[in-house]
Amino acid sequence: MPKVLISDKMSPKAAAIFKERGVEFDEKPGLTKDELKAIIGQYDGLAIRSATKVTADILEAATNLKVVGRAGIGVDNVDIPSASAKGVVVMNTPFGNSITTAEHAIALMFALARQLPEADASTQAGKWEKNRFMGVEVTGKTLGLIGAGNIGSIVAERALGLKMKVVAFDPFLTPERAEDIGIEKVELDQLLARADFITLHTPLTDSTRNILSRDNLLKTKKGVRIVNCARGGLIDEAALKELLDSGHIAGAALDVFVTEPAHESPLFGTPGFISTPHLGASTDEAQVNVAIQVAEQISDFLLSGAVTNALNVPSLSAEEAPRVRPYIELAEKLGLLAGQLAKGAISHVTVEVEGAAAELNIKPITSAVITGLMRPISDTVNMVNAVHIARERDIGIAEVRHERETDYHTLLRVTVKTEEGERSVAGTLFGMKHPRLVELFGIKVEADLDGSMLFIANEDKPGFIGKVGSALGEANVNIGTFHLGRRGQGGEAILLLSVDGDIADPLLWTLCKLDGVKDVKALRF
Structure with a gap:
């Protein structure tokens, strides 16, 4: 458990x-x-x-x-x-907490527009300063979204309901998605120049840190009001205070700060500034x-094995997991085979899917291939860190999805590139459950990939199989299964045998010396 x-x-x-x-x-x-x-x-x-x-x-x-x-x-x-x-x-x-955070951003926008915190404090102090607090309407104003993902799109929907115009800067926002939401996609400088209100809805990354820098804040329309319920560090807080004091920015509301808990800040007490203690997600x-x-x-x-909302591995829904699991087993075995047979440093890996496999989420399959490929050089590799380990070694990874018909109902091919050239292996699922090798270096070979195996590449000559059998017999190695393939009569041939127990180095040397042998490798699955 x-x-x-x-x-x-x-x-x-x-x-x-x-x-x-x-x-x-x-x-x-x-x-x-x-x-x-x-x-x-x-x-x-x-x-x-x-x-x-x-x-x-x-x-x-x-x-x-x-x-x-x-x-x-x-x-x-x-x-x-x-x-x-x-x-x-x-x-x-x-x-x-998407709706909760979006609603908090809208609430802060209204608080800025109508100076609600200041008006509340004044009224409760018995001053009744009705003429002091002159607000602005949001209807007809332009809201600029920096980030139009899940939360940003909810804010956009609410703002459109308030009859606002909405423009958005988001490198990942497609024109089609912008049209569906009913907003206009713009560049950052355009947003800064046009927006009456700006809200931020983007994670803090190297590219978004201080996205509202002093230079960018100076590009905003005079009298702009800014709301940040996303992450501290998106706004230059010192520059924000300076421009609030100068009157260039009419108001700002922050729910997040560079340093939290924010027990002190130069922004505290600044006219036009509202703050809340990271309440974006704080609803029951x-x-x-x-x-x-x-x-x-x-x-x-x-x-x-279902993976949902993961940040460092491809997601795999509970519905997908049972369908993809046999492919993951096949992919890992093919990757392990390719990794054990690779000669020289691997520079690139291509994962291709055909038939039924082409209809699946390919990302977990690729991760499984790389897991198998990396296993001969790392005993701690798994589907989470495999791609990470590959990138550390500057191994390129490509995914190809074919719609073409194939001889098999489903097919997965792995091609590995080294300084020696490219080598590919391919496999399928028998009964959509059982992984099986069907092609090795372009030669048709059908085999289960399990336990200890022996790979031999040789010239196709009469009597060769008998010599291999004799060598294994003399070494007291029992053959479990025997699989043979060749490019053509007299051409390159491949033997793939499953054997009982491990294969010792002296036996490998004996096999290497047989006439016509090009390569010998002990494999382990």
Whole structure:
């Protein structure tokens, strides 16, 4: 039974789901780093919010850990590269608090437009300064979205309902998607020049850090109002204060800061500035939603292999997992075969799918191929870190999906390129369940890839098979299955044998000396 640690305060719904699904769990919120490090090796899964820091040394101690699930969208507290290197899946729940965060952004926009916090403080102080607080309408104004993903698109829908015009800067937004949402895709400089209100809905990356820098803030329309419910670090906070003080920016509302908790900031007390303590996801509904989702995702992964909302491995739904699982087994075996037979450093790998395989999610299949390929050089490789390890070695990876008809109902081909040239292996599924090799270096060879095997490439000559059998017999090696293929009479031939037990080096040397032998390799699956 898999075991999960819930290390942050979370809705009881998460524990209920683990219990219902038959996953053992412990709830231990508030652990220190040393306390977490001391016990993390006991667990297969870790469910967290923002308090637990999953650092490289925590991951090093997590000898059994397979998955980290973050209840929420931000994973700044997880060392994803270290998790990938350790083969640990990192998941988040990007949709559980989307509506809540979008609504908070809209609320802050209204608060800026009508100066609600200042008016409230003044009124409760008994001043009744009706003429002091002159707001602006949002109707007919232009809202600029920096980031039009899940949350940004919800904000856009709400803004359009308020009769606002919406423009968006997002490199990943397609013209078709923009048209579907009803917004206009623009470049950043255009957005800055046109927007009356700006809201940010993008993760913090190297390309988005200080996206509203001092230079960009100076490009905004005078009197602009800015809302950030996404991530601290997207706005130059010092420049924001300067332009609020000068009156160029009419108002700004931040729910997030560069340093959190933000117990002090030069922005505090600045006229036109509103702040909230990272409340974007703070509704009862959102807290329950993300807890439910993270528990379901972790359970699905540990029990069925389904991968949802993963940040470092291709996603694989619970519905897809049973269909893809036989292909993953086939892909890993083909990759392992290609890796063991490769001569020289591998520079490129091509994964091709045909027939029924072409209708599937190819990403997990590719990961499985690379897992098998890397296994001869790394005993810690798995589907999470395989591509990471390949990239560290500058191995290029390509995926090709063929719609053409094939001799087989489904086919997977792996081609490996080295300085010696290209070599390909191909396989299919018998009964859509059982992996089977059907082609080796362009030669038709059918074989199961299991246990200890012997590969021999030779010239097609009479009596050669008898010599091989005699050599194995003299070495007391029993042959389980025998598979033969050739390009043509008298041409290159391939033998692939399964044998009982391991093949010793002296036997390999004996086989190498046989007349016509070009290559001999002991294989292990």
